[in-house]
Amino acid sequence: MSDGPSRGIDRRAFMKSALAIGGASALSACLDRTSDEDVPRGTTETDPSSLPERQHAWNDALARDDAGNPEPVQHRLLLLLDYDGDGAPSDADRRTVADALDALERAYAWRHDGLLSTMAYSPAYFDRFETDLPESVDLPAPTALASFEDPALDTPDAILHLASDHAHVLLAVEQALTGETDALNGVSVDATLTDVFSVAQRRTGFKGDGHPADNQDARGVPTSKPVPDDAPLYMGFKSGYTETQASEDRVTIESGPFAGGTTQHASHMRLNLEQWYEQDDREARVGKMFCPYHAEHDVVEGAGDNLGTDAAMSKAKPAAEAAETDGFVGHSQKMFGLREDGRPLILRRDFDSTDGGHAGLHFVCYQRAISEFVATREAMNGDDLAGDSPLGRRDNNGILQYIDVANRGNYLVPPRSLRALPTPRGDA
């Protein structure tokens, strides 16, 4: 997927980041350019219990902004993995996976400037077993989630989400996982993930102030390079305030063999930044991202660093009222009504990408049950609003106009102790 143009027809050269290219030469190029190759080592050898049992427990390991919101981890790698064996996995393979993943945490500290990860498994993976997943796990196969979208439905067996503020860490980790190196940050690596899995696809990306502006050589971005220098995402706004995210507790599975785990959705969407920046104006962008109130009252400064910990969403009218009186609704506004105890149901850890040579976003999020993601996405679709107001299905309907969903996949993130080739009953 991380391929640039295959033919010489593009008007401009597509500049790929080292991470998007991948491989040993990209790693050395990346190291040549960096002055921060010193990355904190993991503490699992001396203190194995220093890692949280919840794989998705990243928040305590993240940097914070001035308002106290967690900062996004800057570089990301998603490896979509196919299990090479037939039928139920063997214990030997399970050990290989466990060792290969353990090595990563011996090598790097569980921190944003070290390495954070989740290893997750798809419904297709669990189909290989005679027994089904327990009721306590809600993990349907992925489907299209709007009548107007036509995504490819991803069915790898597993997906490994790797995150670090250092691109070279992700490249080095990939080398270790694929057996290209047997030492990582001075720690020896004895097991190779790709002895057991094949990499079906690698997806890469970035998030955080300045990264989108540095990655404007991609289709979908006008050559005027309109993305603001300090924007953390292509669409120009900060996302993921403390109160606009579910807590890690809220997304954690509470009972059954996978208690302490969560579910993950991973979609890929192409972005139309010409429409967003060259056709719409700032007022429309603020209104369509947040709500008409924010646009009319100039609530959002720049990327939204002034919005505290809740994006000031309590100012927004109910989406149905905005649809009928303002003629357009904001993206967040449509989902505000789903909040429970003041916070959404899903924990977003999405990031931007130039995969496929096009500006895009990998929407990775975590929630207790996939149905909670689906309910959130249905609210974002605003079907009921479009059917009974001036809104179109996509037009003036939040940010639907600007995104084309290319892929969707659903996964179970087991608790850490079950992250190596789990059985549906969590008994291996």
Add this chain to the structure above:
Amino acid sequence: MREDDSGPASDASSPPRRVSRRSFLAASATGAITGLAGCSSLNLTSDETGDSSGSENATVADRPDAVYYPTHVDGMLLSGVRKANGYACALTYTMPHAFWLVTGERATRAGPTADDEIHVMPVVWDAETGQRLTDLNPVLRFRDGGRVLTSDAPWPMLAQQMGFHFGDNVALPGGGTYDVTLRVGAPAARHTGALATPDSATFDFSLAYSPKELDAISYRTLDQAGERGAVEPMDMTAVPSAALPKPDALPGRLLGTGTAGDAAVVATVLDDATRFGGDDSDVYLAVSPRTPYNRYPLPMAGLDARVGGTTHDLRETIDGELGHHYGAAIGGDVEDAPVTVSVDVPPQVSRHEGYETAFLDTPRVTLGE
């Protein structure tokens, strides 16, 4: 078919090619659709070719707050017509263009950028009734071989010659042949009568264009630019008319016609409301706001109607007979009561030049007094 390929429309002795293609289209009558099978682009207009350099983005300095003649009109080309799930879709295109997006009560100009190669203008209609569908928000994927180069969701758009269509400027790597998949999802408005209501439909096109061909698209400046009025609808042989029925051609009992801002508003009452979700004792009030001169629908507006002390929310509907309108099933009758129609939200449809200053306010009009 490319400009210089041989085909049914070009032979050495034929008059200038635009005219010949035009007459080919006209001559093939029912063949308009089938006759296109082997051709990738056909001109739909008979205007003279002119120098269009830069001027397709000019505007008149003193624009009235009403429908007015634009500075110019352009020709367009047809890539093909496809049918799926009860809908038909024509993919037409022309050179990049300025247009205006409407967000609430604001219209903002969207000029073409240096990256834009082409202005795509898909038109989707109900295959059986010929009603143009305003409520679908298609998305186009442009492929080069198997790879998706880019996606674009063209805006619901109104233009004086063409009427309602979807339109956008698209950045493509350059002239060539692209596989274009156009997908529409479920309609946003209510579809009634003989209209199809599939949950989705997909149309596959092969779009071949060259910059030379786009440059040669006919272009005509208008002497009346800036004056109130509108260019006549173009006769698009392959695509059904964009105009709504004249007031006296609407079914039901005509309640009256009036104007709200610059829009003409027609209301009619149908005795049988059952196919619009009403019960046996209800009547159906259909309100049809349309552009002056050309009778184009004004979609994506928020309307209500006050009848005998009760306010009814009017629901956007496309009907096989009434066409695009806003309607409500009403208990009892509206026989003696005048109907006051209020525009609460102006039509959110995007506009080409000549429509962008009109229909942005929230007027009211009383009919049947």
